[in-house]
Structures are given as structure tokens and as C-alpha cells.
Amino acid sequence: MILSPAERSYLYDSLSVQPPVRPDARSAHQFRPIEASCSFLPNSNGSSRVRLSDGGEAIVSVKTQVVLTKNESSLISIDVDINKERDDSNFIKNLISSLESILLKKFPIEKLKLTERYSFKVYIDCFILSHNSYPLGLLSLCIYLALKSTRLPLLTSTVNDREIEEQPTFNDDWEASKKLFEPSEHQDDPPLLFVVGIIGNNVFIDPSNEEEEVSENGLIVGFANGEIVPPVQSTNLSNRDSKGISPKHILKAYSMVRNCGKEVVKALNTVVSSDDDVFTSIY
Amino acid sequence: MSAIETAVSGNPKKRLSSGLTVTQKVFVRSRNGGATKVVREHYLRNDIPCLSKSCKRCPNIVKANAQGEFPNFVLETDPLFLKNGKIGKHYLILDTNIILSAIDLIESNLSFYDVIIPQTALEEVRNKSFPIYLRVRALCKNEEKRFIVFHNEFKEETFLNRNKDESINDYNDRLIREVAKFYAKHLSDVGINVVLLTNDRNNLSKALNENIITKTLSDYVELLPNADELRDLVPSEFSNDFSRPNEVSYPEYFSTSRINGGIKNGTLYQGSITISSYNFLEGSVSVPSLPKPLLVIGRENLNRAFNGDLCVVELLPRDKWRKPSSTIVDDEVINKNDVADNEDNEIIISDQERRLLTQEAIEAQNSKEIQPTGRVVGIIKRSWRLYVGQIAPNSINQSHTGNAPKSCFVILMDRTLPKIRIRTRRAKELQGKRIVIGVDSWPSTSKYPEGHFVRTLGEIESAEAETEALLLEHDVEYSPFSKNVLDCLPKEGHDWKVPVDLQADEFIKKRKDLRDKLVCSIDPPGCVDIDDALHAVKLPNGNYEVGVHIADVTNFVKSGTALDHEGANRGTSVYLVDKRIDMLPMLLGTDLCSLKPYVDRFAFSVLWELDENADIVNVNFTKSIIKSREAFSYEQAQLRIDNPSQKDDLTEGMRVLLKLSKILKQKRLDAGALNLASPEVKVYMDSETADPGEVEIKKLLDTNSLVEEFMLLANISVARKIYDAFPQTAMLRRHAPPPATNFETLNNMLTIRKKMYVSLESSKALADSLDRCVDPEDPYFNTLLRIMVTRCMMAAEYFSSGSYSYPEFRHYGLAVDIYTHFTSPIRRYCDVVAHRQLAAAIGYETLDPSHRDKNKMELIVRNINKRHRNAQFAGRASIEYYVGQVMRNNESKQEGYIIKIFSNGIVVLVPKFGVESLIKLDQLSNDANTSEFDENNYSLKFKDTNGKMRTVHIFDKCEVEVKSKLDEATGKRRAQLILV
Structure with a gap:
């Protein structure tokens, strides 16, 4: 995005005051409005779609496959595809690496275990149709929703097959499938990643495109089950050189994320629990 | 919108x-x-009709299909009226379990007309049993039975969505009940009811709650006017109504997931089980990873497997391995102590342990000691079919009267199968008759399988009952040709003639007119289906032109017609002693295709130019028209050739053929062709009473050899040609060399007893060593040895050329590198396919895609191999029966040879009758304890009935008294031999 010096200085100054004045009149801990829906892809185990008010849109599909546990190095596989970007670009690689670093660590793997020998492998495929600001936040929300809406086929054969091998068989009724993340247990929600912008002494969450342009630095903060979790990494949100981060920024970011994180999770859970009809969403 | x-x-x-x-x-x-x-x-559609002729609304909603045809309204306006139960005029709706268990009853002509099969039920049947599904489809095409398939899942009004947590079975039951409700409402204004038949308790009670007229099968049958005839045909219900105490407990089969897991990782094995005909408690399963078949010994280990079932086996732990039995065990002689221990608790063997066990098993099999054994843990596919048997006389309580159904046992003709328990009210009436039964199930708590009665064939030992029993037991299709098939024959029937105008159409133009050739045929006396004819003439250049002309069956049997399908299914003609079951209708076999003398006929000709040495200079294949000059029998032809006063061209031609055939034969024997004998006998029937009069061993004349040699030559030439044209799908015949293991026992016996040896290095070595094994004191010994060698051979089989590599095409017995059957298309389907492929190879017509498709050829080949085997067994069984009848009238003393020795008996072959039979130790001797069985020397020593010690060895010549004895239990006549 190209900003004229006047625009640039205006944005910078408004965002540096205490409290920061954001161009769209949001408060520092306020997110942009999103539109989200779940379970609309009939062939996937779980799916979600999030649209951001600035036109960004992402779709995530979760599919599962039965694999021999010992043959797989990792039971989760994430792939990101951005419209009009090369699949091997650094941009995408960075996104995937941020996502993997939190999802692989903070995912309750024992939920995927089927028998002593077999487990489910989860393939998370993300497709970003368009984005104006840094899409990591959007993507993370979308992945959260998709995982929460994922259902796993119910195993009907034996669980203990260490000594005697049995071929896993499943209940053919899709309604009998169980959700990967049960709605009641709050202990075990998928993790989220939040993008925080830093200007002067201020930190603000979910920066828009213009805000990113003038920011001095940015932070990616992980959040799971009410706690800040790694990764916490700095990132340059603008095209210009970044300035340093002080510990104060990090602490402010932490407390902001902690507060709004809970609200975000609650809001997303409401989306998931409103039972969406796949059929209606197609026809 | x-x-x-x-x-x-x-x-x-x-x-x-x-x-x-x-x-x-x-x-x-x-x-x-x-x-x-x-x-x-x-x-979902809204134009699916109810298909009742009484309905006034449905004819208005139907639409034409892609061919412009409208659905056929089949259900009668006036169906069966039942007063009892206030049912009135009604159609029947069948639930899946009824179709699966009572298909025989449903097909019978005594009942079940105007029947609705819901689509849901049809698909469930298809998933559970494809053969029964095919039978239901056939019923729907049968105009007399008036069965329809109602597509309830496509019809908007009868479709229902599956509820949350509803099982598939409950859902299907609900769909079927919906069909009943729909019809009841739909036809209420024309006064026709619907009755839902189901044996499922759950479905029954729910249906009654929903006010649907529902009945179980047996309740419904009771309401029918001909209930008495039908009662017995109702299959045994798997409920525990007639509480039978748990007689025995077979181990339960493993779950499907365990079986699949085990097969995939190699710890469980899948294979077809063969029960030994000498010991019905011993079976063997061919397992790919073990060199020899795995033994399964004992009733508990066999775990309800039938001979021929596709089952899953696991290896038993090492302490349960046994030696294969050298004793004969019959049904009556079962010793309970032999059954595998059931005191052991179920020990879990891990997969790892199983793999080690397999390794040990392979080693054990390569030595001669204890052999590994296994047990059946699952049955993948039952080989159940309709069986022939009779009621065991001692299983009926003679004093019992009354109409209550009683269980009794049926002993099957096939001795490797167990007794079947059926319930019938007519047990006394059915005694002494051959009956057909079907098998329903074998619960793990029942000692015997459960079955039901289907129909009777007639008195035991009556010729009709025995013939029909034989055909059924060997799975031979003997019903008359259907109308569809007969419609494929030429309209002119017997008046068909070779067309006069030879340029009329493109195909006739390609035929060569060979009516000037002096063609004749040589066949067994009384033969009317003449497949082949020959001619020979000396050429100006000193070589000979020889022609073999084969009946042009494919001119009348076109690919894809009903006639072709029927022929492909039958696979071969079956020859019984007094009867012939044709593969193709008689109009073709005995008239239009048969190369009868004095008339013009279409043929497929192979023409060679042969030199003095019978080497092929060139060969030509062509469709032709011939006119046979004479049809000789073997004897007549021989007489004519030998008669010096006959000097006409036809006779000269025959002499040329004879000369060349002798050279060809010598060449074959030099190359290593085998000349094995089989104890074939011919039964002479008394012409007036059709009683078997005499039995004679077939003799071979020179003229037999003449025809045979040229047929072989034709088959070989055709094989080369069609393989050249269709290397992936040519129809060929191969004979694998016998594995050395088959000969081990025989060679052991020969070396020890006669100091002779049969070499297996090549077929030539085998033929030569066989020629050398002559006993100067006993000329028959060599023939006996040849008979025993035949039994060690592999069976020849048909195959499609894409399935094997060229070296494997070899026909061991004939010592040729490639072979097929071409010369008898009237009685073999393989020849029909070979004809079509040859016709395409010479450019006469294009080949039907099914004969160019590897998979379809595989299916054809598998079927004709099966049918060929069955036909052979049926033929032999027919001879056995008639020989038994002959022996019944002539008890005599005959020469016999001992061909097998067990610890408790011997098997003796009587060459004159071609019959072999077991003589048990307790018939040889009164004192079994003094007997000694020397395994290594193949001898049995015992105290005979005169008190003298006697030793018998393998290959010994002996004298036996031949009697024919009717076995009470199986109803089969056996030769009873008594050692003199």
C-alpha cells in the first residue's frame, strides 16, 4: 500500500497517542468484524470460512485419514494456498511455519489415536482467497473454527491390537461420528495466533492494512486455553525497517491478548455450536 | 424455484x-x-408406478424410458384370495430375510405369485448373496410368476431419511414398512390388500403396531390352500423355538476386522479347504507361504467348514501338530478322543509368535516328520448349493405318527460332507427316495448343519432318480433350452440348406467350395453329432494334400446371443452311459452343424500340404462348404482300408491318412508324448430292456489313432495361428508338468517292491522309463503302473494366452509347445471360442470384444475348466453306477491289484470292471490285534479268516470276490470286494 507522507504522518501520530486513535475508531483491543460459518463442505470432516470486513477471505478444510502411527513423523499436516501467490514463496512458508509451531505443539494428539497401531492423520488445508492485511490472524481464526467443527468416524473394531492385528472398521453412520473437540471441555480447545501491532508505546490488536504500513514492529502471540503459549515472535508488518521492541511492549501485548483471547474463543464457539446445515448452504 | x-x-x-x-x-x-x-x-421422482393392473391413477403418471418403452403393469387384477385372517385379495411384499432364507420356496410353482420386491430389500440381498440376487432378478423376468421390483428409494412418496442414531437395519426395515403402508393406502379403493412377510421379530412387531398386515413365513404358508405341500419347504428358522440343548460348542469365528488384519499381515491364511475322501475328519488348505497344504484335523479344528468352502485358517501351536493319518476314518468310526482337546483355555497368540510358528511350519513340511496343522477361524464364502441325499434310516422314530414336524438326518451323496438336519412331516414317506435339500446355516451350538427339503427325485436306485441325482451333484445344467435360446436358431429348422447362390453376401463369398473333395468321417458307432471329417489326396509334386474339416458351429452361434450365453454357461456336453446332455440344441448338434454324409454342409477347414515324412510344408485355414461322402464307424473304416479289393479314390485317400497318421504318432512318441492308460470301460446295454448287460474295456483300433493324430495336428496348427493373431487372449490348453512331490510315494513304492523307478526329468524320460517298467511275469503290471501314474499327473486346463508366458504353454502329456481345442465345437465351448478367434485371424469376420478382453476371457476360461471337470466326474459316476448294476447281477471272482495300503485296510483295483474299492482290516481278519503295518515297506501282515498269517504288499496281484452292495446310509451301490 502506498501512503503519502501526509497520510503516513497522520496515521503514525494518531496511533502513537495514548490511547491510540485508530482510523476505523476501534479501541486498541478490538477486532474488525468478521463473518464466519462452519461445516459447509460436505466431503470434508470439518470446514470453515471467515470473511473479514476489509475483504479478506479464507477457507479451511480438515480431512482425516487412517494411518499406521509408526510410519508417520507427524499426525498433523498443514498446507496454505494463497490466491495468486507461488506455493513455495517465503511468505507462505513463513505462515505455515508459524502455524505449525503452535499447532503441532498445542494439539491434543491423543484424541487422534485409534488403536495401538493406528491413528488418524489430520490434513488442514487452508485457502486464502484474498487478503489486504497480514492474513495470519484471519487464518488462525478459520483454522480454529474448522477444527472445532471436525468430526471423526467412530471406531467399531477393537482398540487393543498390539498383539493381534485387526483391520480398523468404522460405524457407517456419519451421525455417529464424534467431534474432535467436544464443545463442553474448555481445557482442550485448539490454539489461536494473534497479530499485534506496535507503534511508539502502544500495542493494538488485529492491525488493518494502513496500521500495518505505519507500524514500527509487530508481534505474533500464541494463545491456548486461557494462557499465552509459544510461539511469540516478532514480525515486520510494514515494508520499511522496523524499530526495536522493549519488554514493556511484550508485557502489554500479553495482557491484551489474555483479555481478548477469552472473548474471541467464546465468540467462535458460539459460531460452531449454531448447527449449520450443509445441505442448505449448497442449495 | x-x-x-x-x-x-x-x-x-x-x-x-x-x-x-x-x-x-x-x-x-x-x-x-x-x-x-x-x-x-x-x-427422487414422482412418476414411479405401482405396477398393478387394477390401478387407475398410475397409468397416467408414467413416462417412457430412453427406448420409448413404458413400464409393464404386471400385478394381477385378481390375485390370490385368502379368507382366513381376513386378508382377501392381496399382493405380497417380501422382507430381505425371507428372500435370503426361502428362495427355493419362493421360486417354486406351488405358490408366491404377484409379489412386490422393495428396492431396499433387493439391494440388501445383492450385498449379502449375489447368486440369490440373480435368482430374484430371473424371477422378475418370469412372466408367470408376476414379480416386480418397486423402487421405493427413488419414489418421492415412499422415501424416508435416516434418523439420527438409527442403525442401517432399522432404517431398511422402516423403508420396507413404508412400502407396505403406501400400497395399502394406494390400492384401498380397488379392494386389494398387501401382506408384508418378514421373519424379523422386531420388524414384525413394529409393523403390527402400524396396522400393516404382517405375517411370518410359516404363518403365511399355513393360510395357503396347499399348505400341506408347502409346509416342509419352509426353511428351518434360526430362532430357538424348538429348543435344542446345546449339543456341542464350536469356537466362534473371528470378527471381520480381525480376519482382515490377519490376512493383510500374513498371520492368517485364506484358502479353499479340501476334505480327504478317506478321512472325513481331515482336511487340507493350500496356503501360498507353505510348500505343502496345511492339514486341519479333527471336528473342532474343522469348525463347521464344508468341502470346498473358502475359509481362513490359523496355525496351531507346535504341540498340536500331527502326522497325516494313514488310517481310514468313516462317519461311523469317529472316536471322540481323536477330536482336538477342548480343555485348553484360549491362549492369545501374538502376531509375532505366529510368524515364528510359520517359519517352523515351513521347516517341518520339508522334513517328513510331524506336519503342521491349523484350524478354521472364519468362513469367507460357503460353497453351499442344492445337495442330493436320502434320509438316514435310523434317524426316524419309526413308531411316530402325526403331523408335527420332526427333525431327521439326511445323508448326502457326497461323502466328504456331514449329515444335514432337516425338519419334515413326511419323513416316513420320503424314506428310500433320493431327495434334494438346501443348507441354511450351521450354528455354533449345533453338531450338524440345518437345512430344508426342496423336492424328491424318485426311488433310490431307479435309473431316472440316479441320473438326475448325478447331474445335480455335479452341477450340470440339464434343464431344456429356454424359448429365448431356441429363438436364436434358424427359422427354417430342419429344412435349412446351404444357400445355392455362393456370391449372395460378403460372408458366403469368402467360403471356399470344397465339395469336390472326397471327404469322409470316422466316428464311434451310432454317432449322430459328427464334428469332424477328413480327406487326403496325393499331389502331383509327390506331397499330400490333407484336409481336416470341422463343423462350422460359429456360423449359427453368434456372440452375445442367448444361445451363445447358454452354451458358454454349459461349457461342454456331458456324456453319461445312457444319456447325453447337450451344450447346444439338437437341431444344430445333430443336423445343421453335423457333417452328415450326402448333404452339403458348412465347415471350417484346415488344409495342409504334407510331405512323405508328414512334415508340414504349408498350412491354410478357410471357411468352406463340403459334402461328406460317407460316415464310417471305426470298425467299418478299418475293414474298408484293410480290404484289398477296395481300390476307389476314397479308400486310397483313407489309406494315405492312415499311413501319415502312423508317422505322426511315431514322431510324437519320439518327442516324448505320454501314452497313459485309464481304466475306461464301456457298458453294453441290453437293447430291449435297457438293462446293463456287460462291461467291456475299450479297445483301440488303428483308425482311432488315425482320427486322433489329425485332430491333434489341427489343434496345434490352429493354436499357433490364433496365438499369432491374438497373443494376449488366445484360447489355449496347457498341461503343467507334474511336481516331483506327487511322484515321491509312487517311486518309493516302486523302488522298494519292484526295484524299478520312474524318471521325471522330461516327458520323454518318463515315457521311456515307463516302457522299461515291465514285469515279465505279469503283462498287466505295466498298464497298472500307467494308471497310477495318470493319477499323479496335473490336470490339463484351458487358459487365456495372456495369463502365462510362452514356456508355460507347454502340454506335457502331448509334448507340444502350444495347444488348443478346435475340433469339437458341437460339444465344447472352448472350440467355439477358438473358431471365432481363427475366423478373425484369417480375416473372415471381426472378433467380438469379449474374446479380446483379458478379464472376460479369464471368466470364460474359469467356467469351462469347472464344467469340464464336472462333466468328467459325472461321466465316471454314471459308469460307476451302471457297473454297479452289472455287478449286482453277476457276482464273480476276479483278478485284482493292491494299489494302496493303510494300517487298517487296503484298496484293490479290479481291471475288468475298472472299479477300485477299499477292503477294511476287519473284513480281512478276525483278529485286528495281530496285524502289523509296515509303512516303509508298504506291507500289511494279518491273520486271515482261516487263521493263517498272511502278508500283502503294494502292487500284489490277488483274487477277489466281487459283489455289489447297496450302502444303506448313502444309497450308493459300492463294489464290495472280499480277498480270497
Whole structure:
């Protein structure tokens, strides 16, 4: 995005005051409005779609496959595809690496275990149709929703097959499938990643495109089950050189994320629990 | 247009256009251990009719199909009226379990007309049993039975969505009940009811609650006017109504997932089980990873497997391994102590341990000691079919009268199968008759399988009953040709003639006119289906022109017609002593295709130019028209050739053929062709009474050899040609060399007893060593040895050329590198296929795609191999029966040879009758304890009935008294031999 010096200085100054004045009149801990829906892809185990008010849109599909546990190095596989970007670009690689670093660590793997020998492998495929600001936040929300809406086929054969091998068989009724993340247990929600912008002494969450342009630095903060979790990494949100981060920024970011994180999770859970009809969403 | 309606059950449908609605089905498919979510769109129509002729509304809603045809309204306006139960005029709706268990009853002509099969039930049947599904489809095509398939899942009014947590079975039951409700409402204004038949208790009670007229099968049968005839045909219900105490407990089969897992990782094995005909408690399963078949010994280990079932076996732990039995065990002699121990607790053997066990098993099999054994843990596919047997005399309580059904046992003709328990009210009446029964199930608590009565064939030992029993037991299709098939024959029937105008159409133009050739045929006396004819003439250049002309069957049997399908299914003609079951209708076999003398006939000719040495200079194949000059019998031809006063061209031609055939034969023997004898006998029937009079061993004349040599030559030439044209799908015949293991025992016996040896290095070595094994004191010994060698041979088989590599095409017995059957298309389907392929190879016509498709050829080949085997067994069984009848009238003393020795008996072959029979130790001797069985020297020493010690060895010549004895239990006549 190209900003004229006047625009640039205006944005910078408004965002540096205490409290920061954001161009769209949001408060520092306020997110942009999103539109989200779940379970609309009939062939996937779980799916979600999030649209951001600035036109960004992402779709995530979760599919599962039965694999021999010992043959797989990792039971989760994430792939990101951005419209009009090369699949091997650094941009995408960075996104995937941020996502993997939190999802692989903070995912309750024992939920995927089927028998002593077999487990489910989860393939998370993300497709970003368009984005104006840094899409990591959007993507993370979308992945959260998709995982929460994922259902796993119910195993009907034996669980203990260490000594005697049995071929896993499943209940053919899709309604009998169980959700990967049960709605009641709050202990075990998928993790989220939040993008925080830093200007002067201020930190603000979910920066828009213009805000990113003038920011001095940015932070990616992980959040799971009410706690800040790694990764916490700095990132340059603008095209210009970044300035340093002080510990104060990090602490402010932490407390902001902690507060709004809970609200975000609650809001997303409401989306998931409103039972969406796949059929209606197609026809 | 975009209105989304929600049906009553709360699931969405969307109307796409008038008459078409779409809904969605989601389910999980487990395959190979994986789970996939499957989503299907399901379309619903509103123009599916009820197909009742009485309905006034449905004829208005039907639409024509793609061919412009309208559905056929089949159900009668005036169906069966039942007063009892206030049913009145009604149609029947069948639930899946009824179709699966009582298909025989449903097919019978005594009842079940105007029947509705719901689509749901049909698909369930298809998934559970494909053969029964085919029979239901055939019933629907049968105009007399008036069966219809009602597509309830496509019809908008009868479609229901599956409820949450509803099992598939409950869902299907609900769909079927919906069909009943729909029909009841739909036909209420024309006064026709519907009766739902189901044996499922759950479905029954729910249906009654919903006010549907429902009955179990047996309740419904009781209401019918001919209930007395039908009662016995109702299959045994698997409920525990007639409480039978748990007689025995067979181990339960493993779950499907365990079986699949085990087979995939190699710890469980899948194979067809063969029960030994000498010991019905011993079976063997061919397992790919073990060099020899795995033994399964004992009733508990056999675990309800039938001979021929496809089952899953596991290796038993080492302490249970045994030696294969050298004793004969019959049904009557079962010793309970021999059955595998059941005191052991179930020990879990891990997969790792199993793999080690397999290694040990392989080693054990390569030595001669204890052999590994296994047990059956699952049955994948039952080989059950309709069986012939008779009621065991001692299983009926003679004093019992009254109409209550009683169980009794049926002993089957096939001795490797167990007794079947059936319930019938007519046991006394059925005694002494051959009956056909079907098998229903074998619960793990029952000592014997459960079955039901189907029909009777007639008195035991009556010729008709025995013949029919034989054909049924060998799975031979003997019903008359259907109308569809007969419609494929030429309209002129017997008046068909070779057309006069030889340029009329493109095909006739390609035929060569060979009517000037002096063709004749040589066949067994009384033969009317003449497949082949020959001619020979000396050429000016000193070589000979020889022609073999084969009946042109494929001119009348075109690919893909009903006639072709029927022929392909039958696979071969079956020859019994007094009867012949034709593969093709007689019009073709004995008239239009048969190369009868004095008339013009179409033929497929192979023409060679042979030099003095009978080497092929060139060969030509062509479709032709011939006119046979004479039809000789073997004897007549021989007489004519030998008669010096006959000097005409035809006789000269025959002499040329004879000369060349002798050279050809010598060449074959030099190359190593085998000349094995089989104890073939011919039964002479008394011409007036059709009673068997005499039995004679077939003799071979020179003229037999003449025809045979040229047929072989033709088959070889054709094989080369069609393989050249269709290397992937040519129809060929091969004979694998016998594995050395088959000969081990025989060679052991020969070396020890006669100091002779049969070499297996090559077929030539085998033939030569066989020629050398002559006993100067006993000329028959060599023939006996040849008979025993035949039994060690592999069976020859048909195959499609794409299935094997060229070296494997070899026909060991004939010592040729490639072979097929071409010369008898009237009685063998392989020849029909070879004809079609040859016709395409010479450019006469294009080849039907099914003969160019590897998979389809595989199926054809598998079928004709099976049919060929069955026909051979049926033929032998027929001879055995008639020989038994001959012996019944002539008890005599005959020469016999000992061909097998057991610890408790010997097997003796009587060459004159071609019959072999077991003589048990307790018939040889009164004092079994003094007997000594020397395994290594193949001898048995015992105290004979005169008190003298006697030793018998393998190959010994002996004298036996031949009697024919009717076995009470099996109803089969056996030769009873008594050692003199």
C-alpha cells in the first residue's frame, strides 16, 4: 500500500497517542468484524470460512485419514494456498511455519489415536482467497473454527491390537461420528495466533492494512486455553525497517491478548455450536 | 424455484424441477482399514408406478424410458384370495430375510405369485448373496410368476431419511414398512390388500403396531390352500423355538476386522479347504507361504467348514501338530478322543509368535516328520448349493405318527460332507427316495448343519432318480433350452440348406467350395453329432494334400446371443452311459452343424500340404462348404482300408491318412508324448430292456489313432495361428508338468517292491522309463503302473494366452509347445471360442470384444475348466453306477491289484470292471490285534479268516470276490470286494 507522507504522518501520530486513535475508531483491543460459518463442505470432516470486513477471505478444510502411527513423523499436516501467490514463496512458508509451531505443539494428539497401531492423520488445508492485511490472524481464526467443527468416524473394531492385528472398521453412520473437540471441555480447545501491532508505546490488536504500513514492529502471540503459549515472535508488518521492541511492549501485548483471547474463543464457539446445515448452504 | 422444503422427518429436500427432487445421503465407508466420508446426492421422482393392473391413477403418471418403452403393469387384477385372517385379495411384499432364507420356496410353482420386491430389500440381498440376487432378478423376468421390483428409494412418496442414531437395519426395515403402508393406502379403493412377510421379530412387531398386515413365513404358508405341500419347504428358522440343548460348542469365528488384519499381515491364511475322501475328519488348505497344504484335523479344528468352502485358517501351536493319518476314518468310526482337546483355555497368540510358528511350519513340511496343522477361524464364502441325499434310516422314530414336524438326518451323496438336519412331516414317506435339500446355516451350538427339503427325485436306485441325482451333484445344467435360446436358431429348422447362390453376401463369398473333395468321417458307432471329417489326396509334386474339416458351429452361434450365453454357461456336453446332455440344441448338434454324409454342409477347414515324412510344408485355414461322402464307424473304416479289393479314390485317400497318421504318432512318441492308460470301460446295454448287460474295456483300433493324430495336428496348427493373431487372449490348453512331490510315494513304492523307478526329468524320460517298467511275469503290471501314474499327473486346463508366458504353454502329456481345442465345437465351448478367434485371424469376420478382453476371457476360461471337470466326474459316476448294476447281477471272482495300503485296510483295483474299492482290516481278519503295518515297506501282515498269517504288499496281484452292495446310509451301490 502506498501512503503519502501526509497520510503516513497522520496515521503514525494518531496511533502513537495514548490511547491510540485508530482510523476505523476501534479501541486498541478490538477486532474488525468478521463473518464466519462452519461445516459447509460436505466431503470434508470439518470446514470453515471467515470473511473479514476489509475483504479478506479464507477457507479451511480438515480431512482425516487412517494411518499406521509408526510410519508417520507427524499426525498433523498443514498446507496454505494463497490466491495468486507461488506455493513455495517465503511468505507462505513463513505462515505455515508459524502455524505449525503452535499447532503441532498445542494439539491434543491423543484424541487422534485409534488403536495401538493406528491413528488418524489430520490434513488442514487452508485457502486464502484474498487478503489486504497480514492474513495470519484471519487464518488462525478459520483454522480454529474448522477444527472445532471436525468430526471423526467412530471406531467399531477393537482398540487393543498390539498383539493381534485387526483391520480398523468404522460405524457407517456419519451421525455417529464424534467431534474432535467436544464443545463442553474448555481445557482442550485448539490454539489461536494473534497479530499485534506496535507503534511508539502502544500495542493494538488485529492491525488493518494502513496500521500495518505505519507500524514500527509487530508481534505474533500464541494463545491456548486461557494462557499465552509459544510461539511469540516478532514480525515486520510494514515494508520499511522496523524499530526495536522493549519488554514493556511484550508485557502489554500479553495482557491484551489474555483479555481478548477469552472473548474471541467464546465468540467462535458460539459460531460452531449454531448447527449449520450443509445441505442448505449448497442449495 | 429455490424453495427448500423440509419433509416431515425434518430433513431437507430441494425441488429441482417438476417431478424431480434432490436430497442428500452422508455415510462413512470403511475400506481396507481406512474411513472415508461419502456424500451422495439422491434424486427422487414422482412418476414411479405401482405396477398393478387394477390401478387407475398410475397409468397416467408414467413416462417412457430412453427406448420409448413404458413400464409393464404386471400385478394381477385378481390375485390370490385368502379368507382366513381376513386378508382377501392381496399382493405380497417380501422382507430381505425371507428372500435370503426361502428362495427355493419362493421360486417354486406351488405358490408366491404377484409379489412386490422393495428396492431396499433387493439391494440388501445383492450385498449379502449375489447368486440369490440373480435368482430374484430371473424371477422378475418370469412372466408367470408376476414379480416386480418397486423402487421405493427413488419414489418421492415412499422415501424416508435416516434418523439420527438409527442403525442401517432399522432404517431398511422402516423403508420396507413404508412400502407396505403406501400400497395399502394406494390400492384401498380397488379392494386389494398387501401382506408384508418378514421373519424379523422386531420388524414384525413394529409393523403390527402400524396396522400393516404382517405375517411370518410359516404363518403365511399355513393360510395357503396347499399348505400341506408347502409346509416342509419352509426353511428351518434360526430362532430357538424348538429348543435344542446345546449339543456341542464350536469356537466362534473371528470378527471381520480381525480376519482382515490377519490376512493383510500374513498371520492368517485364506484358502479353499479340501476334505480327504478317506478321512472325513481331515482336511487340507493350500496356503501360498507353505510348500505343502496345511492339514486341519479333527471336528473342532474343522469348525463347521464344508468341502470346498473358502475359509481362513490359523496355525496351531507346535504341540498340536500331527502326522497325516494313514488310517481310514468313516462317519461311523469317529472316536471322540481323536477330536482336538477342548480343555485348553484360549491362549492369545501374538502376531509375532505366529510368524515364528510359520517359519517352523515351513521347516517341518520339508522334513517328513510331524506336519503342521491349523484350524478354521472364519468362513469367507460357503460353497453351499442344492445337495442330493436320502434320509438316514435310523434317524426316524419309526413308531411316530402325526403331523408335527420332526427333525431327521439326511445323508448326502457326497461323502466328504456331514449329515444335514432337516425338519419334515413326511419323513416316513420320503424314506428310500433320493431327495434334494438346501443348507441354511450351521450354528455354533449345533453338531450338524440345518437345512430344508426342496423336492424328491424318485426311488433310490431307479435309473431316472440316479441320473438326475448325478447331474445335480455335479452341477450340470440339464434343464431344456429356454424359448429365448431356441429363438436364436434358424427359422427354417430342419429344412435349412446351404444357400445355392455362393456370391449372395460378403460372408458366403469368402467360403471356399470344397465339395469336390472326397471327404469322409470316422466316428464311434451310432454317432449322430459328427464334428469332424477328413480327406487326403496325393499331389502331383509327390506331397499330400490333407484336409481336416470341422463343423462350422460359429456360423449359427453368434456372440452375445442367448444361445451363445447358454452354451458358454454349459461349457461342454456331458456324456453319461445312457444319456447325453447337450451344450447346444439338437437341431444344430445333430443336423445343421453335423457333417452328415450326402448333404452339403458348412465347415471350417484346415488344409495342409504334407510331405512323405508328414512334415508340414504349408498350412491354410478357410471357411468352406463340403459334402461328406460317407460316415464310417471305426470298425467299418478299418475293414474298408484293410480290404484289398477296395481300390476307389476314397479308400486310397483313407489309406494315405492312415499311413501319415502312423508317422505322426511315431514322431510324437519320439518327442516324448505320454501314452497313459485309464481304466475306461464301456457298458453294453441290453437293447430291449435297457438293462446293463456287460462291461467291456475299450479297445483301440488303428483308425482311432488315425482320427486322433489329425485332430491333434489341427489343434496345434490352429493354436499357433490364433496365438499369432491374438497373443494376449488366445484360447489355449496347457498341461503343467507334474511336481516331483506327487511322484515321491509312487517311486518309493516302486523302488522298494519292484526295484524299478520312474524318471521325471522330461516327458520323454518318463515315457521311456515307463516302457522299461515291465514285469515279465505279469503283462498287466505295466498298464497298472500307467494308471497310477495318470493319477499323479496335473490336470490339463484351458487358459487365456495372456495369463502365462510362452514356456508355460507347454502340454506335457502331448509334448507340444502350444495347444488348443478346435475340433469339437458341437460339444465344447472352448472350440467355439477358438473358431471365432481363427475366423478373425484369417480375416473372415471381426472378433467380438469379449474374446479380446483379458478379464472376460479369464471368466470364460474359469467356467469351462469347472464344467469340464464336472462333466468328467459325472461321466465316471454314471459308469460307476451302471457297473454297479452289472455287478449286482453277476457276482464273480476276479483278478485284482493292491494299489494302496493303510494300517487298517487296503484298496484293490479290479481291471475288468475298472472299479477300485477299499477292503477294511476287519473284513480281512478276525483278529485286528495281530496285524502289523509296515509303512516303509508298504506291507500289511494279518491273520486271515482261516487263521493263517498272511502278508500283502503294494502292487500284489490277488483274487477277489466281487459283489455289489447297496450302502444303506448313502444309497450308493459300492463294489464290495472280499480277498480270497
